[in-house]
Amino acid sequence: MAARSRALDSADRIYFTLAALIGSVLLVYFASVPLLGLNVAFHFYLMLWITMASAFNVASGFAGYMPFGYVAFYGIGAFTTAILVKKAAFPLFLALPLSGVAGIVLALLFAPTLRLSGIYFGIVSLALAGICRLVITNMPEQLTGGSFGLQLGSRAHPVQSFYVMMAVMVVALATILWLSRSRLGKALRATRDDADAAEMMGVNVPIVRLYGWLISAFFPAVCGGVEAWYTNVVDTETAFNTLTTAKTVIYAVAGGLGTVTGPILGAVAMVWLDELIWRQFPLLNLLILGLATIILVLFLPRGIVGTLLRKKPQWRRYIP
Amino acid sequence: MTVAIETRGLTKRFGGLVAVDKVDLRAAAGETLGIIGVNGAGKTTLMNCICGLYRPDDGGDVFVGGERVTGQAPHVVAHRGIGRTFQVPRVFRRMSLIDNLLVPVLDRKAPDAELIGRAEAMLERMQLIDLRHNHAEELSGGQQKLLEMARMLMPDPPIVMLDEPFAGVHPVLCKFMIERIEETAHAGKAVLLISHDLTSIYRLSTRVIALNQGRIIAEGGVDDIRGNPAVIEAYLGT
Numbered sequence: 001m002a003a004r005s006r007a008l009d010s011a012d013r014i015y016f017t018l019a020a021l022i023g024s025v026l027l028v029y030f031a032s033v034p035l036l037g038l039n040v041a042f043h044f045y046l047m048l049w050i051t052m053a054s055a056f057n058v059a060s061g062f063a064g065y066m067p068f069g070y071v072a073f074y075g076i077g078a079f080t081t082a083i084l085v086k087k088a089a090f091p092l093f094l095a096l097p098l099s100g101v102a103g104i105v106l107a108l109l110f111a112p113t114l115r116l117s118g119i120y121f122g123i124v125s126l127a128l129a130g131i132c133r134l135v136i137t138n139m140p141e142q143l144t145g146g147s148f149g150l151q152l153g154s155r156a157h158p159v160q161s162f163y164v165m166m167a168v169m170v171v172a173l174a175t176i177l178w179l180s181r182s183r184l185g186k187a188l189r190a191t192r193d194d195a196d197a198a199e200m201m202g203v204n205v206p207i208v209r210l211y212g213w214l215i216s217a218f219f220p221a222v223c224g225g226v227e228a229w230y231t232n233v234v235d236t237e238t239a240f241n242t243l244t245t246a247k248t249v250i251y252a253v254a255g256g257l258g259t260v261t262g263p264i265l266g267a268v269a270m271v272w273l274d275e276l277i278w279r280q281f282p283l284l285n286l287l288i289l290g291l292a293t294i295i296l297v298l299f300l301p302r303g304i305v306g307t308l309l310r311k312k313p314q315w316r317r318y319i320p
Numbered sequence: 321m322t323v324a325i326e327t328r329g330l331t332k333r334f335g336g337l338v339a340v341d342k343v344d345l346r347a348a349a350g351e352t353l354g355i356i357g358v359n360g361a362g363k364t365t366l367m368n369c370i371c372g373l374y375r376p377d378d379g380g381d382v383f384v385g386g387e388r389v390t391g392q393a394p395h396v397v398a399h400r401g402i403g404r405t406f407q408v409p410r411v412f413r414r415m416s417l418i419d420n421l422l423v424p425v426l427d428r429k430a431p432d433a434e435l436i437g438r439a440e441a442m443l444e445r446m447q448l449i450d451l452r453h454n455h456a457e458e459l460s461g462g463q464q465k466l467l468e469m470a471r472m473l474m475p476d477p478p479i480v481m482l483d484e485p486f487a488g489v490h491p492v493l494c495k496f497m498i499e500r501i502e503e504t505a506h507a508g509k510a511v512l513l514i515s516h517d518l519t520s521i522y523r524l525s526t527r528v529i530a531l532n533q534g535r536i537i538a539e540g541g542v543d544d545i546r547g548n549p550a551v552i553e554a555y556l557g558t
């Protein structure tokens with residue numbers, strides 16, 4: 001018994017050492033991008049997609065939902081920051097967290113749909129995102145800038161927004177790493193695997209799902225705000241683009257839903273592949289990416305990390 | 321003897337079908353109540369009503385430790401002290417065995433390390449310890465039954481409900497499970513046991529109820545049930 005507990009402690013030590021090591025390598029790498037004159041735009045979006053895919057994973061991989069309208073949170077975040085900064089002269093450091101709050105408020109409005117499951121939830125989510133887009137499109141032009149969108153003006157600062165994006169990514173990943181080991185995370189996973197059984201084992205399923213949902217909605221909303229700042233412009237066309245959801249889903253699935261490392265690796269691999277393909281075949285970009293996704297899902301149905309961990313169950317203790 | 325679990329006039333309809341029909345049952349601490357009946361007699365539905373998964377119809381009631389729990393959410397009923405297993409195992413497929421066992425005790429104040437220690441001891445007892453980091457879906461059917469039993473016992477509930485624990489289980493494993501159930505009853509729990517395996521039912525039960533078309537057609541000690549003409553008729557047909 002004592003020996004076994006010690007073995008567990010040593011597994012934990014390996015886990016935390018690995019996490020700290022990989023975390024600091026990534027941190028140093030991303031932090032030095034602007035300093036070394038590497039491609040800031042590429043890495044900005046890499047971090048954005050890592051954050052998006054990881055946060056999406058909370059709703060899908062942890063909680064078992066497929067929110068096909070995930071872009072709604074991103075879009076609402078983008079518009080919140082843009083409107084607050086442009087129309088209400090809010091400082092960015094206040095507007096960005098408020099974007100996250102807007103995401104949470106929207107998630108609370110959508111919360112009744114958590115009773116649905118599977119494809120029904122997905123379709124309703126998609127419809128709700130469409131409604132959000134319609135509502136914003138039909139708001140007064142003075143507020144949202146209409147079809148021209150909102151220009152944030154002279155506030156653009158690629159390097160500052162790069163580091164803020166990095167901070168958002170770090171907080172998101174830390175949250176998800178915590179979640180994966182927390183009791184809430186276990187409750188969420190149990191709910192995903194069998195909600196009725198979890199409920200009969202004493203899990204307060206509606207509350208647990210709601211927490212997961214809110215976490216999952218907060219980060220894309222902040223991402224939307226940061227991206228608005230970075231690109232300096234927000235319009236409904238890009239802020240509520242379904243392609244954003246599609247990319248998020250593909251990256252998360254490619255890496256492996258339900259693992260912490262999966263969506264990170266998936267985003268890195270696919271964003272890099274996207275960039276490569278885009279350079280070689282600018283016109284066929286989406287087609288080839290779609291094919292790559294299909295092949296990946298066919299051969300690695302659980303994603304890169306998910307498939308690896310299925311082959312090597314004993315690694316699950318070290319690879320979250 | 322304190323009554324741990326009791327139902328009064330418990331009824332459940334599915335459309336026109338009355339799956340459970342005015343069932344009154346009670347089990348005291350340390351007692352094992354066997355529940356028998358042909359396929360579709362209403363045994364599983366009865367358990368589903370007791371643990372709050374289904375809301376009973378027609379004003380039927382469920383009492384746990386003398387307190388009415390009718391209409392409460394399943395997680396509330398679970399915290400009142402009911403644990404259960406399922407006819408077809410419902411393990412948390414993509415969670416490790418240890419995490420499976422932690423789910424019913426997530427609300428406990430005890431530190432994680434202590435709970436994990438208890439989960440490991442429980443897996444040891446069920447001879448699943450070597451698989452503790454595997455996902456539950458990687459277990460065989462019989463092993464999943466054992467895992468469910470361990471998961472049920474983790475929070476140490478005063479009332480346990482077992483739905484066909486022996487179905488599809490190897491005889492050696494069966495014997496092992498029977499011993500675990502005996503242990504559980506001796507530990508002072510009220511046990512509700514559904515099984516088609518009459519030998520085990522007769523061996524384990526202090527009392528037995530026989531259900532047919534949702535209704536209790538016979539009730540009593542093992543010997544009363546064994547010779548009861550209504551039971552024989554329901555089981556063998558006329």
Ligand SMILES: Nc1ncnc2c1ncn2[C@@H]1O[C@H](COP(=O)(O)OP(=O)(O)OP(=O)(O)O)[C@@H](O)[C@H]1O
Nearest residue numbers: 334337339357358359360361362363364365366407
């Ligand atoms: N969710 C449901 N919806 C509709 N009918 C149901 C439902 N669950 C059970 N029934 C019906 O209720 C009746 C009792 O079913 P139940 O599962 O309780 O039987 P059982 O005694 O457990 O049988 P078995 O020994 O085969 O497990 C059956 O006729 C079944 O068709």
Ligand SMILES: [Mg+2]
Nearest residue numbers: 363364365407
């Ligand atoms: Mg049944």
